[in-house]
Amino acid sequence: MAAVENGDRTTRADLVITGCTALVHGEDGRIDFADDAAVVVRGGVVDAVTTAAAVADLPATERIDGSGQVAMPGLVNCHTHSPMVALRGIAEDMPVEEWFNDWIWPIESNLTDSVVELGALLACAEMIRGGVTTFADHYFAMDKVAAAVTHSGLRANLGWAYFSGQGTEGRERSLDFALSANGSADGRITTSLAPHAPYTVDDEDLAATAELAREHGLPVHLHAAENKAQTDHSLERYGRTPIEVLERAGLLDTDLLIAHGTGITGRDLPVLRRATGRVAVATAPRGYLKFGWDTTPVRALAGLGVPVGLATDGAASNNTLDVWESMTLTVLVQKSTERDPAWLTARQALDHATAQSARAVGLGDRIGALAPGRRADVILVDLTGPHTRPVHDVAATLVHSARSSDVRTTVVDGKVLMRDRRLLTLDVPAVAAELDRELPALIRRRDGRRIQEYNA
Amino acid sequence: MAAVENGDRTTRADLVITGCTALVHGEDGRIDFADDAAVVVRGGVVDAVTTAAAVADLPATERIDGSGQVAMPGLVNCHTHSPMVALRGIAEDMPVEEWFNDWIWPIESNLTDSVVELGALLACAEMIRGGVTTFADHYFAMDKVAAAVTHSGLRANLGWAYFSGQGTEGRERSLDFALSANGSADGRITTSLAPHAPYTVDDEDLAATAELAREHGLPVHLHAAENKAQTDHSLERYGRTPIEVLERAGLLDTDLLIAHGTGITGRDLPVLRRATGRVAVATAPRGYLKFGWDTTPVRALAGLGVPVGLATDGAASNNTLDVWESMTLTVLVQKSTERDPAWLTARQALDHATAQSARAVGLGDRIGALAPGRRADVILVDLTGPHTRPVHDVAATLVHSARSSDVRTTVVDGKVLMRDRRLLTLDVPAVAAELDRELPALIRRRDGRRIQEYNA
Numbered sequence: 044m045a046a047v048e049n050g051d052r053t054t055r056a057d058l059v060i061t062g063c064t065a066l067v068h069g070e071d072g073r074i075d076f077a078d079d080a081a082v083v084v085r086g087g088v089v090d091a092v093t094t095a096a097a098v099a100d101l102p103a104t105e106r107i108d109g110s111g112q113v114a115m116p117g118l119v120n121c122h123t124h125s126p127m128v129a130l131r132g133i134a135e136d137m138p139v140e141e142w143f144n145d146w147i148w149p150i151e152s153n154l155t156d157s158v159v160e161l162g163a164l165l166a167c168a169e170m171i172r173g174g175v176t177t178f179a180d181h182y183f184a185m186d187k188v189a190a191a192v193t194h195s196g197l198r199a200n201l202g203w204a205y206f207s208g209q210g211t212e213g214r215e216r217s218l219d220f221a222l223s224a225n226g227s228a229d230g231r232i233t234t235s236l237a238p239h240a241p242y243t244v245d246d247e248d249l250a251a252t253a254e255l256a257r258e259h260g261l262p263v264h265l266h267a268a269e270n271k272a273q274t275d276h277s278l279e280r281y282g283r284t285p286i287e288v289l290e291r292a293g294l295l296d297t298d299l300l301i302a303h304g305t306g307i308t309g310r311d312l313p314v315l316r317r318a319t320g321r322v323a324v325a326t327a328p329r330g331y332l333k334f335g336w337d338t339t340p341v342r343a344l345a346g347l348g349v350p351v352g353l354a355t356d357g358a359a360s361n362n363t364l365d366v367w368e369s370m371t372l373t374v375l376v377q378k379s380t381e382r383d384p385a386w387l388t389a390r391q392a393l394d395h396a397t398a399q400s401a402r403a404v405g406l407g408d409r410i411g412a413l414a415p416g417r418r419a420d421v422i423l424v425d426l427t428g429p430h431t432r433p434v435h436d437v438a439a440t441l442v443h444s445a446r447s448s449d450v451r452t453t454v455v456d457g458k459v460l461m462r463d464r465r466l467l468t469l470d471v472p473a474v475a476a477e478l479d480r481e482l483p484a485l486i487r488r489r490d491g492r493r494i495q496e497y498n499a
Numbered sequence: 500m501a502a503v504e505n506g507d508r509t510t511r512a513d514l515v516i517t518g519c520t521a522l523v524h525g526e527d528g529r530i531d532f533a534d535d536a537a538v539v540v541r542g543g544v545v546d547a548v549t550t551a552a553a554v555a556d557l558p559a560t561e562r563i564d565g566s567g568q569v570a571m572p573g574l575v576n577c578h579t580h581s582p583m584v585a586l587r588g589i590a591e592d593m594p595v596e597e598w599f600n601d602w603i604w605p606i607e608s609n610l611t612d613s614v615v616e617l618g619a620l621l622a623c624a625e626m627i628r629g630g631v632t633t634f635a636d637h638y639f640a641m642d643k644v645a646a647a648v649t650h651s652g653l654r655a656n657l658g659w660a661y662f663s664g665q666g667t668e669g670r671e672r673s674l675d676f677a678l679s680a681n682g683s684a685d686g687r688i689t690t691s692l693a694p695h696a697p698y699t700v701d702d703e704d705l706a707a708t709a710e711l712a713r714e715h716g717l718p719v720h721l722h723a724a725e726n727k728a729q730t731d732h733s734l735e736r737y738g739r740t741p742i743e744v745l746e747r748a749g750l751l752d753t754d755l756l757i758a759h760g761t762g763i764t765g766r767d768l769p770v771l772r773r774a775t776g777r778v779a780v781a782t783a784p785r786g787y788l789k790f791g792w793d794t795t796p797v798r799a800l801a802g803l804g805v806p807v808g809l810a811t812d813g814a815a816s817n818n819t820l821d822v823w824e825s826m827t828l829t830v831l832v833q834k835s836t837e838r839d840p841a842w843l844t845a846r847q848a849l850d851h852a853t854a855q856s857a858r859a860v861g862l863g864d865r866i867g868a869l870a871p872g873r874r875a876d877v878i879l880v881d882l883t884g885p886h887t888r889p890v891h892d893v894a895a896t897l898v899h900s901a902r903s904s905d906v907r908t909t910v911v912d913g914k915v916l917m918r919d920r921r922l923l924t925l926d927v928p929a930v931a932a933e934l935d936r937e938l939p940a941l942i943r944r945r946d947g948r949r950i951q952e953y954n955a
Binding site: 128129130131132133135136137138139165166168169172173329331332333334335336358362363364365372374375376378379381382383384385386388389427428429430432433434435436439440443444446447448449471472475478479482486 | 584585586587588589591592593594595621622624625628629785787788789790791792814818819820821828830831832834835837838839840841842844845883884885886888889890891892895896899900902903904905927928931934935938942
């Protein structure tokens with residue numbers, strides 16, 4: 044229980060959460076649980092994780108009784124397209140080619156700033172209620188997503204997506220946004236360059252992106268090796284896997300977040316091993332099951348020390364932005380895929396959900412742990428429901444029995460965004476009603492109009 | 500929308516649910532949704548599914564406003580061991596041999612009536628909150644489970660488990676219970692004979708069970724072909740698959756509910772095709788993922804017309820009794836296993852959750868549909884949360900975005916067991932606290948004491 048420290052015991056705290064069980068990381072990174080604990084927040088930062096007794100008399104602007112609850116770092120959605128909640132459930136039970144070419148990309152040719160902002164607001168509401176405190180978003184009209192993030196109180200890493208088909212304009216807009224939005228929302232917003240994928244962004248454009256990333260110290264967030272078919276096609280066409288394409292473009296020497304990677308093969312492992320950048324992978328297992336793909340090779344990546352963060356992808360394929368479900372599914376699918384019930388334990392899953400996800404979005408030293416000096420992004424998870432009793436092992440209860448709906452309180456930068464399941468920054472009925480009014484114009488598909496062609 | 504009928508428009512109703520979207524089955528069994536609908540309940544039975552307008556002036560003892568909610572048949576947990584919630588999360592991340600031999604069966608040698616009843620009460624609470632209205636239970640001390648069912652207000656099919664190692668006493672107790680408890684709790688309890696499995700119950704005992712089933716008109720509920728290894732071992736030892744063992748014992752000519760069946764092979768399909776009994780399979784996909792097993796061959800069984808009901812197994816392996824999750828996982832795992840994103844659509848999943856599950860537990864004509872004459876086992880699912888907006892397709896929203904925690908109201912036999920998430924028949928804190936006091940004696944494992952040896 045090395046991570047519990049005492050902090051300042053006299054100065055008024057902004058927020059004290061007391062009487063909870065705290066998920067803490069030991070000095071070796073091992074996850075442990077402290078009972079009868081308290082979390083003290085000052086200036087948006089965790090000042091101490093200590094005992095409930097130690098804070099009994101501590102003056103505090105706000106106190107939350109955490110009894111029966113686990114305090115843990117907020118979840119991180121390492122790869123999503125938040126405005127796509129507008130398309131949740133519209134195109135089901137079909138292969139990815141049909142999903143992209145007949146539904147998503149035709150519909151996205153109708154996107155408006157208003158749809159993007161309303162979608163992002165609805166997504167923020169869903170994520171706050173699901174215990175997500177940070178998300179990495181990859182989409183269009185990202186100034187509107189930034190506005191939603193600012194309003195919601197969440198933390199986010201935002202990247203404005205581009206295809207080579209847009210000429211240099213797409214890349215330039217992504218850079219302009221990354222430079223101008225970085226550090227906004229009181230520092231809660233960070234940014235990435237966001238090329239779509241090696242199959243929609245050409246080698247020259249990828250190399251130019253790597254150059255810009257180095258020049259401006261920006262991370263890069265893209266899709267790559269989404270499935271085995273993409274890897275096979277890439278090998279047929281170019282003689283290189285998507286990961287080798289990224290290496291050749293210099294992107295593995297940047298801080299790179301790769302979404303999905305279910306098509307990462309044995310041949311890619313030495314390539315990833317020699318990467319000099321902070322390379323991470325985001326896994327969103329629900330969609331892979333739906334499309335009948337393989338899943339992210341988490342065990343092989345763990346062997347390389349590549350962090351694997353948890354993600355949901357967009358709700359148009361994933362149907363939810365429920366990172367808790369992604370955590371549970373990652374465990375289940377990894378055990379099943381490796382045919383090894385001892386692999387990916389509940390504690391390993393919590394490491395993916397906390398430290399590894401924080402590193403994946405470039406915030407490994409700011410979030411991902413309840414520890415002095417980290418931003419105060421905290422959630423309280425209620426374990427008193429009949430479905431989580433009795434508790435023989437807190438880690439197993441969290442990963443296998445608890446649900447995102449058991450998150451009762453969500454705090455970002457020390458500010459309470461949800462208290463006892465009630466959202467404090469967002470008005471869901473109003474946002475959802477306004478979005479509903481935009482839907483008929485959004486979902487009207489017109490012959491030949493689509494933003495891209497899927498042929499990967 | 501053939502299933503909507505008007506019913507009696509003047510006599511006082513016991514319960515009217517109005518303003519909801521109703522999940523109804525057409526004459527061909529196809530699932531459809533009726534907007535602005537109302538469900539009228541009289542005498543514990545659905546009297547009509549009609550329009551909200553038609554019941555505006557109908558006198559009713561109780562009215563529930565269902566706006567923004569879907570009214571649908573309550574879920575059926577087709578195979579569980581409800582008291583095992585006491586062991587939720589105690590033995591994780593290990594193969595099934597170790598799980599049975601080193602944990603579950605040693606611990607079960609300490610079972611008491613009190614643990615069984617408290618566990619069953621806690622399980623009932625979890626299931627009511629998760630929208631389950633009927634469960635098929637397979638365990639010991641089933642008189643105590645019957646008491647919990649009676650108290651909770653749920654519907655259940657109960658079977659007292661036995662091994663051949665108990666001599667004839669086990670089988671006789673199972674029969675006595677099946678005969679005495681059948682029809683109790685105002686008819687909400689039905690019963691089955693419950694041999695454990697072909698690897699713990701010998702051929703003679705299985706044949707005697709089939710004989711008793713025929714003589715007394717009782718269904719049989721057992722485990723069989725739980726995994727491929729069991730099938731392989733059975734072939735090595737006896738030259739027959741577990742399904743062929745059941746056929747030889749005469750059990751395929753009874754009303755038989757087979758739990759799991761992930762080890763059902765191509766060789767078993769003609770055997771199942773020539774079965775003369777009502778044979779059904781219960782699938783509980785979560786545990787198969789955890790143990791690294793194959794999954795139930797739902798597509799092959801569908802081809803034979805064998806109903807596949809949804810289940811959770813016991814919480815000691817499955818961690819939850821969340822049948823909603825079983826529905827979602829069945830879809831995801833089936834698409835993945837078949838490598839076919841078009842297979843097992845949301846509507847097919849709802850058919851498994853309603854009509855097929857009802858048939859699997861022998862109640863195909865009494866529950867599983869909102870239709871006049873069926874028992875009034877109804878749940879209301881809230882679709883107004885941010886994670887379920889917008890709704891492009893109600894079936895997809897239910898299966899892929901909604902959660903068991905979105906069930907707001909649970910009704911069995913016309914009686915409200917949960918209203919707005921509040922349990923009306925059970926006191927969870929009291930039950931959980933009492934169970935906690937029993938745990939130290941329960942989980943103490945003593946050398947050599949176990950109720951069985953797993954060697955299948």
